[in-house]
Amino acid sequence: MDSLTIFLILLALGFVFGKLAEGRHYRSILAREEMLLRLPATSCKKPMGKTLPVGHAELVHGHVVISVDYFKQLLASLRNFFGGTIQSYETLLDRARREAVLRLKESCPTANEILNLRIETSSISKGNSGDRVGSVEVLAYGTAIYYREVSSQHSGL
Amino acid sequence: MNYQPSLPEHNDNVSHQHPVREFIILVSGVLAIVFMGYWALGLFVDVAVDYLSPEQEAQLQTKINIDWDWGEDVMPETQAKLQSLVDSLQPCVPLPYPITVNLVRPSENPDMINALAFPGGKMVVFAGLLDAVQSTNGLMFILAHELGHFKNRDHLRALGRGIVLSILTLLIFGGDSDFLAATINQRTANYSQSRESQADQTALNALQCHFGHVGGATELFESLQSQEGESDLGFAHYFSTHPELQQRIDNLQRLAQERGYSQDKTQELMQH
Numbered sequence: 548m549d550s551l552t553i554f555l556i557l558l559a560l561g562f563v564f565g566k567l568a569e570g571r572h573y574r575s576i577l578a579r580e581e582m583l584l585r586l587p588a589t590s591c592k593k594p595m596g597k598t599l600p601v602g603h604a605e606l607v608h609g610h611v612v613i614s615v616d617y618f619k620q621l622l623a624s625l626r627n628f629f630g631g632t633i634q635s636y637e638t639l640l641d642r643a644r645r646e647a648v649l650r651l652k653e654s655c656p657t658a659n660e661i662l663n664l665r666i667e668t669s670s671i672s673k674g675n676s677g678d679r680v681g682s683v684e685v686l687a688y689g690t691a692i693y694y695r696e697v698s699s700q701h702s703g704l
Numbered sequence: 705m706n707y708q709p710s711l712p713e714h715n716d717n718v719s720h721q722h723p724v725r726e727f728i729i730l731v732s733g734v735l736a737i738v739f740m741g742y743w744a745l746g747l748f749v750d751v752a753v754d755y756l757s758p759e760q761e762a763q764l765q766t767k768i769n770i771d772w773d774w775g776e777d778v779m780p781e782t783q784a785k786l787q788s789l790v791d792s793l794q795p796c797v798p799l800p801y802p803i804t805v806n807l808v809r810p811s812e813n814p815d816m817i818n819a820l821a822f823p824g825g826k827m828v829v830f831a832g833l834l835d836a837v838q839s840t841n842g843l844m845f846i847l848a849h850e851l852g853h854f855k856n857r858d859h860l861r862a863l864g865r866g867i868v869l870s871i872l873t874l875l876i877f878g879g880d881s882d883f884l885a886a887t888i889n890q891r892t893a894n895y896s897q898s899r900e901s902q903a904d905q906t907a908l909n910a911l912q913c914h915f916g917h918v919g920g921a922t923e924l925f926e927s928l929q930s931q932e933g934e935s936d937l938g939f940a941h942y943f944s945t946h947p948e949l950q951q952r953i954d955n956l957q958r959l960a961q962e963r964g965y966s967q968d969k970t971q972e973l974m975q976h
């Protein structure tokens with residue numbers, strides 16, 4: 548019964564620490580999203596609104612790797628059995644996507660606008676199927692543009 | 705078109721259902737499937753065991769040779785006497801393979817009152833049983849009861865279910881051989897109440913066939929019952945695998961009455 552005990556301990560640890568980490572991460576995401584609201588990031592190919600001469604543009608990116616906890620992993624593998632939406636991975640991917648965009652924005656705090664924002668996801672897993680560590684990488688990249696005449700109005704649209 | 709920077713009011717990309725609830729639902733689903741599988745396979749084992757011909761059964765018995773480690777042979781002369789008692793029951797409980805009796809006194813529980821039927825035609829009698837019965841008839845009833853388990857193929861059923869259970873635990877928890885052996889051992893010693901009463905019935909018929917009366921059939925159960933209040937001695941185990949003493953006594957009495965079996969004087973137990 549030792550393996551069962553270890554399994555239950557891992558499950559409880561995964562649940563508690565996973566929940567704590569997720570709560571902390573969401574609080575941080577919400578605060579930083581509010582702070583960086585002034586910097587628009589869109590999937591448009593051209594600047595929106597009135598056209599201003601662009602001083603320079605650069606490729607910016609932000610990426611993040613987040614690991615899934617044992618509890619979520621078990622929940623997902625149970626879902627594999629029955630089918631249906633894997634709800635336990637939804638918050639994981641939501642956090643990863645938002646964190647990647649935040650990091651992208653934080654890498655160019657003086658930019659006026661980020662264009663052509665793209666987000667890509669890939670899974671990183673190591674080990675064989677028995678004790679696989681499930682992690683997800685989200686990469687966000689886009690073009691940061693800086694207008695030549697930076698007016699007092701910061702986001703010059 | 706103007707860009708309006710704003711934060712979303714709700715997060716629509718995540719479900720707000722509680723994960724523990726989902727976990728409980730999914731785990732109980734898996735458990736339900738496992739239990740249904742165990743139940744269905746157990747049913748299959750029962751049917752398959754009934755289909756075995758006596759020749760096939762004998763063949764199976766000789767193939768199963770589990771080396772149960774019960775420690776040193778205690779009292780070899782008494783064991784030989786028990787063996788001859790079991791052999792003398794053979795005409796009344798015919799079996800297609802020989803039964804070997806092992807008399808054991810487990811060091812961790814020397815007063816244990818029990819007898820068990822194991823695959824491979826091996827009958828294990830705990831030495832505590834010999835102290836608990838008063839007459840040869842009473843002892844013969846217990847021996848015949850175990851022979852009844854052999855005759856009804858209960859040990860094969862239990863073994864089959866044990867294997868099914870082991871495979872299921874292997875699939876779920878992975879290979880934990882200690883756990884596997886424990887489940888096989890435990891399952892082999894556990895019979896359902898209906899299998900027990902059937903073995904009792906076989907034993908009662910065997911007593912009538914051997915002695916011409918069924919005196920002493922309920923002797924052990926009655927003495928266990930009178931000891932029941934005193935303390936939890938070795939017979940606690942016998943209660944767990946052999947349920948409801950009073951019910952068994954009543955069943956035996958009723959059966960004896962129905963069949964017109966008389967209850968004459970019992971023979972004194974052999975010395976050991």
Ligand SMILES: [Zn+2]
Pocket residue numbers: 849853895900903946
């Ligand atoms: Zn029994």
